[in-house]
Amino acid sequence: MRRLLRPVLGAATAVLAAVACTVPATPAAAADAPYDVLVFSRTAGFRHDSIAVGAQAIRDLGAANNFTVTATEDATAFTTANLARYEAVVFLNTTGDVLDPTQQTAFESYITGGGGFVGVHSAADTEYDWPFYGNLVGAWFASHPAIQQANVTVEDRAQAATAHLPQTWTRTDEWYNYRTNARSTAHVLASLDESSYSGGSMGGDHPHAWCKTVSGGRSFYTGGGHTQASYADPAFRAHLLGGIRYAAGRTRADCRPETGYTTLYNGSTTGWSQAGPGGFTNTDATLSSVGGMGLFWYSAKQFTNYSLKLDWKLAGDDNSGVFIGFPPSTDPNSAVDNGYEVQIDATDTADRTTGAVYTFKSADIAARDAALNPPGEWNTYELLVEGERLQVFLNGRKINDFTNTNPARSLAGHIGIQNHGTGDDVSFRNVRIKELGTTPTGSTTVQAESYTTASGVSPYTKAGANGGQTLGYIDPGDWSAYQGVDLTGVTSFKARVVSGGPGGTVQVRTGSTTGTILGSVAVPNTGGWTTYADVSTGLSGVPAGTRDLYLTYTGAGSGLFDIDDFTLVRGTTPTGTGPIKGLAGKCLDVRNAATADGTQVQLYTCNGSGAQTWTVTPNATVKALGKCLDVSGGGSADGTKIQLWTCNGTGAQNWSAQADGTLRNPQSGKCLDVAGNNSADGTPVHLWTCTAAANQKWILP
Template sequence: MRTPLKALIALFAGAALCMTPQVAALPGATPAALTAPRDAAPAAADPAYRILVFSRTAGFRHSSIDEGITALRDLGAANNFTVDATEDPQAFTTANLAQYRAVVFLSTTGDVLGNAQQTAFEQYLGSGGGYVGIHAAADTEYDWPFYEGLAGAYFHSHPAIQPATVKVEDRAHDATAHLGRTWQRTDEWYNYRTNPRTTAHVLASLDESSYSGGTMSGDHPIAWCKDYAGGRAFYTGGGHTEESYADPAFRRHLLGGIRWAAGTTQADCRPETGYTSLFDGTGTTGWKQAGPGGFTLADSTLTSQGGLGMLWYNAREFTGDYSLKLDWKASGDDNSGVLVGFPASDDPWSAVNNGYEIQIDATDTADRTTGAVYGFQSADIPARDAALNPPGEWNTYEIRVTGERLEIFLNGRKINDFTNTDPARSLKQGHIGLQNHGDGDEVAFRNIRIKQAGTSPGPRSGEVRGVNGKCLDIDNAGTADGTKIQLYTCNTSAAQRWTVADDGTLQALGKCLDIDNAGTTDGTKIQLYTCNNTGAQKWTAQPDGTVRNPQSGKCLDASGDTWNDRTPVHLWTCHTGPNQKWTLP
């Protein structure tokens, strides 16, 4: 339950955050806490599911494949999933793949699937399936463009097996949360033909100065994840050696990749570039405590203790538009929050009276639980619940400020969209802070970083909501060119998950939102079509809520005037009616 103190103070003061002024000291961390992997703790119990392990080779065959299958079977037995292992490509049929939550390509090499099998696998991903690529999975299917995007990058070369330092960039994803900031491993370290950082979220990279033979100019991703064509894709470059599969830390790495690909745990796997660190785990320079209690620093993690108080970033005030990201974890029904838009002051009540709190609290009223703008606006609870990891697992917030608009993303999914109208508050300038709520409320934070206006926001993924709260939907999750686009009740399916790409396209299931034959007349069909970089596939969100195609000068429009499920979407002269108002991710 929520602690009575916060409820009482909120009741009597009408505040969005509760704290009293007093400054607490913050202890430092030891070097060992910054670099040493922790014990490979078991994951939380998951509902039972099945995965398919595919290890066919049409080129070099790794001697570690048998050890890999054994390790995956062991992980399944301990974590409630069943492993079916095969090297038969005939397993890739629509009906057979439907029983699996994820398909693991274990050091496959060469051309391992025929055309019909490739089509079945593309449909499986489009229906929300998961892919896990291990090591030589990047040395596979060079003539299949869909697979190149799925794996993230193709193999180029490798030096001799040798130890290297792995830099862990994301310690919130289930595949890497158990690791320290660095990870010492011996393996065969692949160089890749392209850098996946712009299309995938990098979880770990290699320190090329720690070994010989790296050829990626110092930016060398080695594990990553991405949402792809309606499904989820995870890849790790480790796993060449037999010894890898007996290593508890590497096994836990694989388990986390499988759990995420299977959808049993959530993470923000959008590409991420251009952020500046405010707290990277090495110290708290620039931060200051206001109020009682404080935060301890260990294992590159800030953990709230006592309170009510706030640790705020006093080194600078943020003005203009920005995106703030941070990772957080609650151990149970704990209470904390992230504050934005408040003036510099050693009195924490300045944050109460002038800022907003993005709440962290497992149980409370809708406007005072996780994802809410505390006391002002509830999160979209179904979307929040679908994106939220349970207590004991890490989550990632993105808090995006655009003028007086505050958007909140949880593990990559938008869960709240709030606009400030209070003249006593403003999001256009202010500081940020972390709440320490009180005794017994221990919430941990990692990797606090910010990107300010003037840098590319990168692609965003989620629902496109229109009139009557319905979602932009692909009819029957079809992937054929020409598939109808319609309104439909929002249901979190892959057919309603759109990516707003930097090139101006709206993409889902691996294809683009398209105007039939580049038409310009009112009523022209809007369809799904292979991305081709034409003007018929470019869309621009307007300040009035419309989504306009610059080539035609017309707008995305829900046809008719009843707007039930399956209402077709078409092109129409812009008029700002409710059937032309859309909320993008």
């Protein structure tokens, strides 16, 4: 932005002509660097009669948009050397098991090395026994009704595959129902309006096209493309072209999963006001700047801690910006003097070009350039405000991190978009916000399969899982990452797990897969792949604020365990209440359910009684029947009695869960132990030198 002038600016009413129209489908700019695409259409099940016309349509798109196409049904093309020739691989209406294990391994290496995948229609009806592929495609096919007309709701009109489409796209095709909802692991671009046709079975939230990042690579899937007519439809061809360009890395997009946002603008300007001259036209749910220099601001509400997302596009070398943290005013200079501008400008000096906090902090130019789409294409900003910290993400990539230290300014306040002046042409779409509230308290539970990126692991549909899926196929060296997790005040980690395998260890880290370990927790064999248990551990050195959280996995063998979900516990909130299971799957029990001080604690067959219901507070107490698990006399000798006693806050009643599954009394440095490694009912527990043997391993609630 070039600074707003000080003289009083004449007021003008924004031009808000709400005219609905459909943006015509146009090919990508010819400026794409040349690239190569492999189209693979092998079938081992149902064969679509549209495969030939689909392959020809992609050849035609390539001829017009600077990429070459190799079409094949020969699975021997899937070698490491051959795949390296291509920027993207299209699975065009494949069905069944089409690759052998060696070919699968080559394709996994291709994706993890940064390759691109495009799945068309029955690509979701392919390779059901290959977990990596299931994660890559996003969801597997379940069923479909008869071919018919339906309305497609376009949720993201910034991604290249959908930017040309109207908000409601009406067309005829075969509409798939899927076994799981892709929204938790992918960014949904378009969904089906189940009220517009017969046979939808996903309960009103029915993703149809999506994109995601997978282990370093990019994935785009569309449920369209069953019929031959699809490939003659200019809108569908442009949809397919945009997906190919994204997968090939020729256009960027924010493909992180997105939920919980409230729309501030998606066609309606209710709650918005114009300050200063000029304004914005409002056509096809798109605001386009007219004249200026002014500011179109959301006057209905101020915001404090939030994630603001919006899509923007420049026509050429133009100028605009997004303002945050300013007080209400009809003078656009108030935003300049009291808030901050995140700049949008294709050219200018480093502290006032796209991604800069204007004149205060330059963006990371290398990261910005790697994420930026050129004029003529849409980009997505996320402005993440937490207190006085502002993080700027461009198309899903972090490009700036700024902290306000000026007491005269704040990041809290109103938000607005600038119309810079005649000749500075900028458009905005889909302004939405997620309010984050104040410093979080209590617990935050995350579905483990909703990772942002991962290596080796995949979602797995499993009965009894919260949300219907677990994070499965965990082997030593695998990891999963969760972007933008608020760790403020977190003191412990709890996970709901299931294992019929050897078990292993979860390591909690921030920053990277090799970041400092905040805590580790052992996961035992829980008794089978349908028997769930909770494990927990205290965390130390946890940084405050929003961080990228990494879970890394260790152990011996393969198929270690699944994670259903995990909980980040704040303060001294208990990790949970329930049984504590130990040797032979039996429970920690208060003998005869007595409450007298000194009552022996023992091992006993689990029965769900109050004598076996324990409340565990991380690195603190373990309670049952209103009293505490206690080391008799605060002793430290092997064999010291473990008893129930009135809670008194002494070290004799402090217990800490360890990564190896033991429960340790820090004061003595020794562990809770089942006497004689005997699993008979009534065997007492006592204090003993820690050995991590089976009679010292416990599964906490």
